[in-house]
Amino acid sequence: MERAVLLNAPGEPARVEEVELDEPGPEEVVVRLLAVGVCHSDLYVRESGGWGMPFPIALGHEGCGVVEGTGERVVLSWRSPCGGCRACERGVPRLCRSPNRARRRMRRAADGATVTPTLLCGCFADRVVVHRSQAIPVPEELPPEQACLIGCAVATGVGAALNTSPVWEGARVAVIGCGGVGLSVVQGARIARAAEILALDREPAKLEWAARLGATETATERPPDRRFDFAFDAVGIPQTLELAVSLIDHAGIATLVGLPHEGAEVTLGLKGLFDARAQIRVSHGGDMLPAEDFPRLARLALDGRLDLASLVTRTISLDEVEGAFAEMSAGGGIRSVVIR
Ligand SMILES: [Zn+2]
Ligand SMILES: [Zn+2]
Missing domain, CATH: 3.90.180.10 (Medium-chain alcohol dehydrogenases, catalytic domain)
Structure with missing residues (x-):
């Protein structure tokens, strides 16, 4: 049976x-x-x-x-x-x-x-x-x-950093939430040759993983006075999306990757968004194209890059x-x- x-x-x-x-x-x-x-x-x-x-x-x-x-x-x-x-x-x-x-x-x-x-x-x-x-x-x-x-996790996380909001070489990247998806965003940003990768999570143990997988710095709390070109929310709750938006620099891109619960809402200041030319994007599974992405991700893994x-x-x-x-x-x- x-x-x-x-x-x-x-x-x-x-x-x-x-x-x-x-x-x-x-x-x-x-x-x-x-x-x-x-x-x-x-x-x-x-x-x-x-x-x-x-x-x-x-x-x-x-x-x-x-x-x-x-x-x-x-x-x-x-x-x-x-x-x-x-x-x-x-x-x-x-x-x-x-x-x-x-x-x-x-x-x-x-x-x-x-x-x-x-x-x-x-x-x-x-x-x-x-x-x-x-x-x-x-x-x-x-x-x-x-x-x-x-x-799922790897196509979603790596894909968010390579497909949905392509990280450029030398970019400053913040990743909120370091489970399987967030750690894959960290790896995607590393593969894209980001200069700075800040990993944020409440669990210090997860930050150790993040450091091993490519984060250049880690923190359990938002660091003051820092701005990033990209902020990825791998959690998907109002506080983390607000945090992502607050972390981006001028013309930065905040990307919602984590799956939000029904009824979750955020309040964003329009003037601040406008003045900062902020972009907010949503990634569904890293906007994957599996027939192309899966073999490529497998190859990156076999080559030791993922x-x-x-x-x-x-x-x-x-x-x-x-x-x-x-x-x-x-x-x-x-x-x-x-x-x-
Ligand atoms: Zn999944
Ligand atoms: Zn279709």
């Missing part, structure tokens, strides 16, 4: 359940998972009562696996552009609104209920069915527990996802990865 980590109802903990997979349809493939990272967005699904999705919901969206039939090693993508929306048609697939998806092919074994996959993946599971464009080939030399991080190994602080089994959420809520570790 196959297994998957499901949320069965709002407010309930995640639970390993037996599931059944229907046959894949046209343009769909079956992927057997090797490693799946536990991302804040999975916890968000639980905390937000399902993120607007119908129950039951399969959690997990940062997966590396093998395509059944071809044996190809792939990383799953939740943002493979459709080719047909307004953004795709005008040639900017990084801004696609309606990424490709498979039909819902997973059913809860107990009652046959159709399962909704988180972020079109739902891959805390033995196997999943995805649209074939969601399965991006990556080199097998990269260990699966590292490769999987490319699918440190994925340090981001994996714990490997766990499918049964331990709920425990990983508890650790995440407590602020410990960077990435727990479910390995098979």
Whole structure:
């Protein structure tokens, strides 16, 4: 029997359940998972009562696996552009609104209920069915527990610094929040040859990671009288976005990367924004183009320019996802990865 980590109802903990997979349809493939990272967005699904999705919901969206039939090693993508929306048609697939998806092919074994996959993946599971464009080939030399991080945290963080708000050589960069995404922004800024990279987090332990991964300075509080060309908010709460805006220099760019909760609001002084020519941008998953970005990120990792190994602080089994959420809520570790 196959297994998957499901949320069965709002407010309930995640639970390993037996599931059944229907046959894949046209343009769909079956992927057997090797490693799946536990991302804040999975916890968000639980905390937000399902993120607007119908129950039951399969959690997990940062997966590396093998395509059944071809044996190809792939990383799953939740943002493979459709080719047909307004953004795709005008040639900017990084801004696609309606990424490709498979039909819902997973059913809860107990009652046959159709399962909704988180972020079109739902891959805390033995196997999943995805649209074939969601399965991006990556080199097998990269260990699966590292490769999987490319699918969300790393593509999101590095992509925010290279795609959404491209950091230039010599730039001054501030990064707020040093979890898997924030630390990937730090690495993206380092790859872009930023001159200054300030990492901000309340947890001193996370700042040690940030320093190891490329931050030139770290702080638990906002440093006075400092200005930056770029400020990235990898947290996504009102205080951190306000902080990001307050940290940018003239014509600087503040980028919202973290996923905000429903109803979160900020108040910004218009005159200050205008006078400073401030720019505020939103990054969805680093505005990734997975077919291009995933192989490039894998290559950077294999060349030693992108440190994925340090981001994996714990490997766990499918049964331990709920425990990983508890650790995440407590602020410990960077990435727990479910390995098979
Ligand atoms: Zn994620
Ligand atoms: Zn599109």
